[in-house]
Amino acid sequence: MMPAFPREELDVMVEHWLEANRRCEEAGDWRPLADLYTEDATYGWNIGPGQDFMAVGRDEIRDIALGSEMGGLDGWTYPYQSILVDERKGEVVGFWKQVADARRPDGTAYEVLGIGGSWFRYAGDRRWSWQRDWFDLGNVTSVFVEMMKAGVLSDGMKRRLDRAASGEPIPGYYPRGESPVPIW
Template sequence: MGRFTREELQGALSHYNSVVATCVESGDWTAFADLFTEDVVYTEHAYGVFTGREAVRSWIKEVMAPFPTMRFPQDWVAYDEENGAIVLGLRNVLPHPTDAGAEFGFANWTRLVYAGDGLFSSEEDCYNPARDAPAAIGGWLEAGGKPAKEIVTHDERAL
């Protein structure tokens, strides 16, 4: 048996989802980093590996600045009690700018490792933004979407 029960993992994910929803609603992603331990290792394959809560905070505020209200609806969740992990199938979604059409988004898998006390010791996001993001973001821009800040890709080229 692992350190954490399924119920503990479900509660941790519920808290995680609540914080993310608050960030989406406010457009302020500062609190997102507070979901993690001080020594968190956050692996974001398109942007790199961030070690430490403050590195995550700095990165998430910058990367979400153009799209502060991007949502992340979950399609499925798998709990790994033995390893204290949660794996999510989700989508990175921008709402239609006029609310009159379909959302714009792409798939992502996320793996969280729970450390206890409502905190996660790692997150790993697995997706291919180089392949998927241009179509989603391009469609959103064509439909009238306006980024809140200049969009900078992981290789520092502005879109």
């Protein structure tokens, strides 16, 4: 079990994180968030029944998780809906939406339905030691297909989909259970 942290310190970190997220959303560049992780932090998520993603270390978090994996999502916002803080464990859980900047003909935003979120472990000094995300892959796929059919996918997202369809290995992707650090 991680050491306890003062609740006030975790609340300051959460506000710092949210403000950094807002700046990155506005800039369309998520990579500066890497500065809010320890040098040896890990960041991962599951990509369905047979695959996980894992970035190990601040550089991989910056280059792969926040660079390549968030590529094509510039203009998207991830408004946090609720945040739970456990100061005894030094953990934070945030629930967010995924909202595209593209609009349907009726004016509504393309949005990934379902629940998305991030689970963080705090390391002190305004940095996370790890982050694990979850999202509804079926709904992500559905909204990307809908956007593709409507011709509103960004060029960056088209490149990501082409990369995924190429069959070439993608940095950070591992067969389920083989990532260098486990999801749990």
